[in-house]
Structure formats: structure tokens, C-alpha cells
Amino acid sequence: MSFKESALREPLVEGNKSYKDVTNDITNSIFGTPTKGWFVAFGLSVALLLYGVFCVTYFVYYGIGTWGSNKTIGWAWDITNFVWWIGIGHAGTLISAILLLFRQKWRTGVNRAAEAMTIFAVMCAGVFPVLHMGRVWMGFFILPYPNTRGPLWPNFVSPLLWDVFAISTYFSVSLMFWYTGLIPDIATIRDRAKKIWQQKFYGALSFGWTGSAKHWQRHESLSLVLAGLSTPLVLSVHTIVSFDFATSVIPGWHTTIFPPYFVAGAVFSGFAMVQTLMLMTRKLLRLEEYITLSHIDSMNRIITLTGSIVGCAYLTELFTAWYSGALYEQYAFMNRALGPYWWSYWGMMLCNVVSPQLFWSKKLRTSIFWTFFLSIVVNIGMWFERFVIIVTSLHRDYLPSSWNMFSPTWVDIGFYLGTFGLFFTLYLLFAKYFPVIAVAEIKHVLKTTGNTPAREAELKAIMDKAAAVDAA
């Protein structure tokens, strides 16, 4: 192979694995019966999902007047959750596409699960704006189809319609990217399967993959172009989501900083969610040799970087509000920090600006406990950010007589919990029945980056040389 990785780099796969070991380690959990822990987690997720379905049925039947939104605060819980879930999805595409273009080989251990997370998170996000339409059975009105009303086309210059295109494209492209990557690994499972249903199931899903050299060549070409397309796509999605706010005339929303600020925040929260899921996955499926501490360290560095960008954006926003001299803008920010929703603003500041800075310490960055704890903190913080942007900007508008407060109803909360149910149900099914780690990609980098005897010997030689230089 033309590629050579320095032995000084930490191995991406620990434990001197052969190709066969990689296949077995990753596919074994698929063939075995699920563990008790899996059943408990799956049962809880399905219960949450069913409760969510009940709440959705309830408010579709009675109308979205059952939500806590009111005349002043027309966007509240639903759009907060929509933006939060969409943001979470962004890390998966960043890992699979942007890090592929940057030749970051450590991504191979985590990309498959992160891409799955993207797809499930976008599904969870999508249900919020769709159900916010109220008469959800009229949802197809947003599509430009030749209708009997003229035909009257949707408003192509509205950011809300751009969102429709951005999110549906994002979902479709992520799904195709993920599935084409999965095909060779499903073929690996198909050829190991013993039970009839497994042979049929994985046989049908493997699309007849054989591993022919020409097919691999096309597969590589396809992956590279899809990565190249997904990279601007993922940046465009949260940019367009931020346009929903930035093109309005609401103080606190009408800012040009929103697109980069939203994208950085999305990657920030997405990586936090990847950490939460990876720490659980590596433990439950015993994949500690594939998702190593150095993976966790790398992802924590990205969290610190994007968290710092988000922190800078918050401060820039504050400065701009003061410097603009615009009274309404200044009031919006005073009201965020010192108004009735001060706790959400300071919660956001603490979780998003202060907490990622703890990762400057290598000890915390490589600690499982702290990573898990801070990943949850970051996700709470990013939820607060969207709540701050949406609710505190809206609740005191230009007309003080219509100032109002927002509190979610049980329906709102149930709807949000339901999306957690959907997310974890899908993720657990995926983790049980599909390879959570990209088998073929790991094998591809195994020889150059694995913990092989050759690399061990090389490392020892380098260390001995360094010791000799030190002694001299």
C-alpha cells in the first residue's frame, strides 16, 4: 500500500486484530440473542414512542391549541425541538463526509453509527414542523405539484420552503450515503449467517454484493463524490434553518451571524450526542478496541473547538446588540439575560460556553465519566440555546399589551419524549441488527493504523533511538 502511517500515532484499532477478528468482533453481537440490557432499553424506548404516538394522535384530533404556544409565542416548543434534533444530526455527516475529505482515518471507527444517528435525528426533527402545520393531512400543500388551485405554486423565495427542500434533501442524501456504505458489510453478515431468516433477510438487503474489484472501484468513486456533495449540503441545511430566523424582523433573530453560528452549534451538539451514544455502544457491545479512548479524545477536541466558536458567537451577538445602538435589539438581549427567562440564558451560557472549556485538560478529555457527563450537559445547553433564541425573542414583542409567557403542556412534553422514543427505538434496532462499525472500512485501515507487531516494533525502534539520543 502506498499509504504509511507513523508508528508514533496511537493505533486506531487496539489488540493486534486480524481481518477475521474484525469480522467476528463486529458481527458476533448480530447473531447472538440480545442481552437483557438491550431488552430493557428497547422496552423503555418503545414505551416512550407509544406515549409520543398517543400525544400526537391527541393533538392532531383536538388541534394544536392543546400546545402551550399562544398568539405571541407562535413558535415555541416544537421549533426548539426541531432545530435541536436537526443540529444533532449534523455530526454524523461531518464525521462521514468532511472528515473523509480531510483524510481523518480515526473516523472509520465511529462513522457508521454517527451516520445512523444523523438519519434518525433528522426523522425526529422532521415530525415537528410537519405536525406544526396543524392540519397535517394537508401537508402535501408545501410541494410544488400541479394542483387545481391555478396551479398556485409554493412561495419559492420563502426560507420556510427552502427548509422543506433542504431537510428532505439532507435526509435522502444521508440515507443513500449510509446505505451504500452498509451494502458490503451486510454482504459480510449474509455470508456468515446460519439461520434461514438471517440468510434471507441479509441476502435481500445486501443487494447481491460480491466484492468484485470493479464494484469496489465504483463504490470508492461514489463514496468520494457523495462526501463531496454532503459537505456543502450539511453546511447549507443549518444555514437555511438559521434563515428561518435571520430573514425575519424580530430583534434577536435579525442577524447576519446566524448561519455560521447555527452550523457550529449544530456540530457541537451533534458531537455531544455521538459521544453519549458511542460510550454506551462500546460498553454494551464490547467494542472498546474499535472505539478507543483516542477516538473519544478526538471528538472532545472537536467539541471544544465548536463550543468555543459558539461562545464567541454569543459574545459577538451581545457586542453587536450594544454597538448597533438599536433600542429594540438592545432590549432583546437585556431581556434574555435579566428578564423572566434569565435561567435559560444563564443555563445556556454555563453549559455551552463554560463546560466545553473543561476539555482543555487531557485528563478530562480521556475520562469516560467526564465525557459522558459533559456530553449530556452540552445537549441540555444546546436545547436551552434554541429555547432562548425562539421563546425569549418572541415573548415580549413590539406591543407590550401582548407580552406573554410560555409554558409547555403535557402534550408538548409528551411529543418531545416521543421523539426520544423514536430515536432510541431505531438506534437500538440498528445497533442490534446491523454492523455499528464499518467492517470493510476498518479492514481497509487496519494494516496501516492497527496495533500490528510491525508497528509495535517500529515504535520500539523509534523510542530506543530517542532514548539513545537522550543518553548521549
Added chain:
Amino acid sequence: MGSKKFLLGIFGDEDVLLEGVPAIREKGIKIYDVFTPFPIHGLDTAMGLRESKLHIAGFIYGITGTSIALGFMTWANTFDWRVNFGGKPFWSWPAYIPITFELTVLMASAGMVATFMYLCRLAPGVQKHIMDLRQTDDKMVVAIEIDEHTDVNNLTSILKSSGAEEVNTKVIDDWYRYKIA
């Protein structure tokens, strides 16, 4: 009579394979195909395969998406149904960019994936003949098509000397039938 017979050289290491494949080809032997569990960079040039043109197809699909989006929005907003948004121009092309971009990406990706599936004959439920079950696990399989005139012993020794760990024969009776699961 859709019966085909292959001699399979089983390799266990990608570097040995990358040296072995040109060595086999130098002897004037035609390699039917090489099956590997993971992509091996340089194998396509070693086998003398043409470069993939899939990315050109992707470009054409993308341009198609761009044209459809721009053309449709232009037509809808300037000819079919003009709507006056506060006196703004009917053809406000900068505001068409987001949708144009999204459609470009969507059509390029979907078109490329469909073309990939078509060229490789991949579809849900398709089953193909697998030369050796280990080709999706840890072994690389060099398949050479043989018939009754082939000097199998000579070919076996060439494969062995090129680095094959073992050499097997594989007969596939119903070659032209793809099975549907």
C-alpha cells in the same frame, strides 16, 4: 449450458495480492475478477481496469438538477403565476439559490447511486454466485476462468508462486441465472 468453471487463488494479504496480480497478468493469463472484503487502492490499476466514470455521470445529473430548479422557479414566478411581494422583482434569482443548490445535490446523489446500482447490477433481493464465502471476510479471491483445454497444474503453480495461499476450483452450473431471494 450456463456452466462455468473457475480456478480460485486465495490471498490473505493485500500487499501480496497487489504484487501477485501483475505477476499473473504478465504470464498472459486473463484474470476474470478479484473479489475482496474491503477496497484495496491500486488493485484496479494492477488489474488494468479502466478508471470509473461515475463522477462524470454525477456531474451531468447535478447540472440537470440545477437547470430544472432554476428553470422551473423562473417559469413559475415570471410567466405562470406572478405574485407581487412588496414590489420586489418577479425574477428574484438570489432567493432561488438555496432550492437550486438543494436540487442539484439531490439529483447528483440520487442519479449517481442509481447509476452505481445499475452498473453493478445491485438491487434489493438480488443474489449472485459467491466464489468463496471468505471473500467477504478475510481473504482476497483471484478468479480465473478455465475450460477443458486449460493446463490447470501450470496455472495452479503460477498462482501459488504469485503468493496465493491455496488454489481451489469452483464450478458454477447455472451461471446466467441471478437468484431472487
